[in-house]
Amino acid sequence: MRTKQTQKMSLAMKYATIDEYHSSFAKNVQEKLEVVRKAIRDVIPHGKEVISYNIPAFKVNRIVVYYAAHKVHISLHPAPTDEEWQKDVEPYRTSGKGTIQFPYDQPLPIELIKKMVKHLASLDAEKVSSQK
Numbered sequence: 001m002r003t004k005q006t007q008k009m010s011l012a013m014k015y016a017t018i019d020e021y022h023s024s025f026a027k028n029v030q031e032k033l034e035v036v037r038k039a040i041r042d043v044i045p046h047g048k049e050v051i052s053y054n055i056p057a058f059k060v061n062r063i064v065v066y067y068a069a070h071k072v073h074i075s076l077h078p079a080p081t082d083e084e085w086q087k088d089v090e091p092y093r094t095s096g097k098g099t100i101q102f103p104y105d106q107p108l109p110i111e112l113i114k115k116m117v118k119h120l121a122s123l124d125a126e127k128v129s130s131q132k
Contacts, residue, residue, distance in 0.1 A: 018049050018056040029069050032108060036067050036074060039110050043117040061127070064120045073101040074108070080119055088112055 015021040022033045033056075040047070040058050047058035055068040066077045079089060079100035092109075093101040100116075102108055 015051045015054055018051065021051065021054075021056055025069050029074075029104065032074055032104065033067070033069055035108050035110065036076070036113060039108075039113045040065060040067070040117050043114050044121050047121075058117075060121060060124050062124060064124050065117055070101075072105075073103045075099045075101050076113065076116065078120065080116060085116075088115070 013024065015024070018037065022030050022037075025033065037049075037056070044058055044060060044064060047060050047064060050057050050059050050063070052059075052063055052066065055066055057063045057066045068075050068077075073093075075095075076099065078098040079085075079094055081098060089100055089112075093103075095101070102113075
């Protein structure tokens with residue numbers, strides 16, 4: 001969670017780096033954000049870290065995945081919506097906007113995050129190869 005001071009700061013702040021974004025949160029949230037970052041980096045080590053829409057993202061050919069910290073959860077976007085993913089994402093809250101939420105009070109599902117990022121990276125590669 002953010003402190004009241006960092007909440008006010010972050011509303012007005014435009015982040016230039018992922019480190020800057022992470023540092024605007026309380027230590028316990030920073031640690032979880034770093035775990036998500038590492039999981040993504042493990043899957044797409046060649047991905048470029050960027051800030052897009054003022055939140056962290058990883059880009060290969062285009063943005064592959066975004067993640068963000070909120071009051072009670074970390075979100076990952078886009079979340080796979082295919083039926084084959086329903087069993088995997090069922091334990092977590094999803095939004096109609098293609099976002100999956102991982103509550104702070106639960107362990108992060110690292111293997112699920114990696115599986116999702118691998119899927120999203122393959123979609124990115126497919127899109128690029130189909131445009132050639």
